[in-house]
Amino acid sequence: MKIKWLVLGLYLLVNSLSILLFWLGAQVQTGIRMDIDVLAIVLAILLPGGIIFFFASQFERRIRKINDAIAGILQEEFRPAHHPEDSDELGTLSRAITNLGQQVNLSMLNNRQEAQKIQAILAGMQEGVISLDHVGRIVLLNRAAERLFGREQEAVRDKHFSELYGFEELEDLVTQALEKGISGQIELVTDSKLIIRAQVSPITGEKVRSQGAVIVCYDITEIRRLELLRTEFVGNVSHELRTPLTSIKGFVETLLDGASDVPHLRERFLNIIHKETLRLQRLVDELLTLSRIENQRQDSGQGMSKVQEAYEKIRPVIEPYAEAKKIELEIKIPRDLPEVGIGIDLLSQVLLNLMENAVKYTVKGKVWLHAFHDDGKILLEFGDTGCGIPEGDLPRIFERFYRVDKARSREQGGTGLGLSIVKHIVEGVKGKITVASELGSGSVFICELPTGNGEKKNEEESKEGNL
Known part of the structure; x- marks a missing residue:
């Protein structure tokens, strides 16, 4: 029941009883019957009733505003409104609620900003972060944790950690952190062959039991x-x-x-x-x-050179070596071949290592070097008719000290570093080296190197753009 109707009803009831008692008293005292003026009675009841109804409505309106303000605070939708500066109790209560709502709004805004900052920090972290509540349910996964464990936050939120990953040792650390407040660390291997170091720390509070736990994960696969x-x-x-x-x-x-x-x-x-x-x-x-x-990998491509000039530098080494082994050399380097975006010393090193390897592992037949210009790149093809490389060894031949046949390599004076040096030089100038080989039929190495013209053009375009 609304307050204004309650107040009005009480007024009418009390007023009616008062009039009735007054009339009965008059009857008893005079002993005679009195005519009741109906109009006077109606006015006596309705006029004060109207006044009471007006003030009760005002009272109800003020209470409703106070109630709306409190509901807005509870629903996080508080909007400060101008209230009359009344000095009564309701005015004091209204001002107090307005101040409270403004403080709550400010506090919620600060909390929201802090939460956004934390979310941005967690999203930008390379370390994976998993937050658990007091019973081990997942509250939060940042992007790094989603990548490391292959799960999205929306799919795992509110699920128990043990239901998702099945790492028993990590689950034991989580249990210790939640029940005993003890931190722990462990290394894991995921299904995607990533090696992860996980640090589990309890979230402590005033109570003895932890309020939750945080798992921080580091990808140490590369390390x-x-x-x-x-x-x-x-x-x-x-x-x-x-x-x-x-x-x-x-x-x-x-x-x-x-x-x-x-x-x-x-x-x-x-x-x-x-x-x-x-x-x-x-x-x-x-x-x-x-x-x-x-x-000096960043500077390894400084300078430009011609393939023909680089080969002339190594000719006194390669040709006598091939002649001593009675191996035919086939060199095809076009005279109009553009310059390569690599210094002549490094280019000579590439040619020497690959040509020397080809001659070294060829017993009879021929070794060739063919140069091409294709789509802004210089292609250098080094081929031989030697012993070839087993298919299983091809992925590792560019590793340092890796040899297909260790005994034979040492007999021929190899160190196992030549191809590794070539790979670092070529990739240092943003080139690429590939190999194709068949055991007993020989090998073909192809180097893709950037042209010097393309490099100059990029530099000029960059300067024009800066201007």
Whole structure:
């Protein structure tokens, strides 16, 4: 029932009772019958009733505004309204609710802004973040966590963590964090072969039991791969250095023990020592070359050169080598071939390593170098009719120290770094190298290199754009 009707009804009831009692009293005192003036009675009731109804309506309207303001605060839709500066209790209450609503609005705005900042930070993090409530249900996954675990936030929200991933050891850490407030760390391997380091931390509150937990995940796949490569590299370098050093040490000790007095033994041992020393020198030189190329990779393409000029630099090395093995050389480099966007020293290194490899692993037949200009690129094709490369070894031949036939490579003086150096040089100028081979039929390496003209053109366009 509305207040105004309640107040009016109470007024009419009380007023009616008052008139009735007054009339009965008059009857008793006079002992005579009095005529009741109906009009006077009606006016006596309705006139004050109208006044009461008006003030009750005003009272109800003010209460309704206060109620609407409170409902707006509860529904997060509070809109401050101008209220008369009444000095009564309702006016004081109305002002207090208005102030409260404004403070709640400001607090909610600040909270919303902070939540947006947190969402932006979580979305931009490379680390995956998973937030769990006090019973282990997923509250939040950022984008990195979605990528690492292959799940979207909307699909997993409010689901228990153990229902999704099935990593028992990680579930144990989550249980410890929720029940005992203990942090923990573990490494996992996902279905997509990613290696993840997960750090589980409890969200502590005033109560003993944790209010939730946060799982922070780091993708350490690349780190582990690099650690493995570093370990293999150190092992390979140690092995490659140990072999010639052991040989040199052994022959030197033999000479010191008296073999130096025998002319033919002395000459033979010194030749072997010299050969192993050259092998050591070549290994160290190639390691330094590879290190220099890797450290200066951004600048490795500075300069331009012609393929013909680069080949002329290595001709005195390659042609006698091929002639000694009675291998036919076929060189086809067009005179009008555009310049390559790479320095002549690095281009010569590429030609030398690939041509030398082709001659080295070819017993009979021919080795060729064909150059083409195609769609803004220079294609260099290095082919041979040698022993070829097994299909299973093709993905790894550009790795440092990797050899298809280790014993044969060492006999021929190979270090296992030549193709790795070539790959770093070519990719350093945004080129590409591919290989096709068939065991027993030979191999073909193709290098795609950018032309110097294209590089100049890009630089000119860039300068014009800046102007």
